[in-house]
Amino acid sequence: MKAIVHVGLKPGVLDPQGKAIADTLGRMGFAEVQGARIGKVIELDMDDVPAEQAEARVRDMCEKLLANTVIETYRFELIGDAQ
Amino acid sequence: MKAIVHVGLKPGVLDPQGKAIADTLGRMGFAEVQGARIGKVIELDMDDVPAEQAEARVRDMCEKLLANTVIETYRFELIGDAQ
Numbered sequence: 001m002k003a004i005v006h007v008g009l010k011p012g013v014l015d016p017q018g019k020a021i022a023d024t025l026g027r028m029g030f031a032e033v034q035g036a037r038i039g040k041v042i043e044l045d046m047d048d049v050p051a052e053q054a055e056a057r058v059r060d061m062c063e064k065l066l067a068n069t070v071i072e073t074y075r076f077e078l079i080g081d082a083q
Numbered sequence: 084m085k086a087i088v089h090v091g092l093k094p095g096v097l098d099p100q101g102k103a104i105a106d107t108l109g110r111m112g113f114a115e116v117q118g119a120r121i122g123k124v125i126e127l128d129m130d131d132v133p134a135e136q137a138e139a140r141v142r143d144m145c146e147k148l149l150a151n152t153v154i155e156t157y158r159f160e161l162i163g164d165a166q
Contacts, residue, residue, distance in 0.1 A: 032132055
């Protein structure tokens, strides 16, 4: 099974990398771009475990390693899980 | 309107950051994790332009700045575009 974890900065947290991209696109002539925010997607290949158990495990991974919950939010989906 | 751009490494391209995450999760007791791949999501706030034009513009941004097409693939979706 796979777990697709999306990690992004909380609203209001400064995103210098996103600002750099938006500014650079503007300088390149893409004047329609008003702003940009960057997030991460982490795709985990996992052994098949029951969906309920997998959900608890992936949440635990997010809280402990994958996201910095002070400044980031996360959400995830499970694909191909054994029911 | 918004453009959501997904950028990821091509299959076969080494992903050291993903390997570090998978190895660390394994050491933390998450033995069910077999591997991890990392991608980026870039959310662009854009002025409203016709969908067809926006698609060409965003593709251009991906080719020129947002993705390194030698080692990365990209896909994007447009949200709230004026038809």
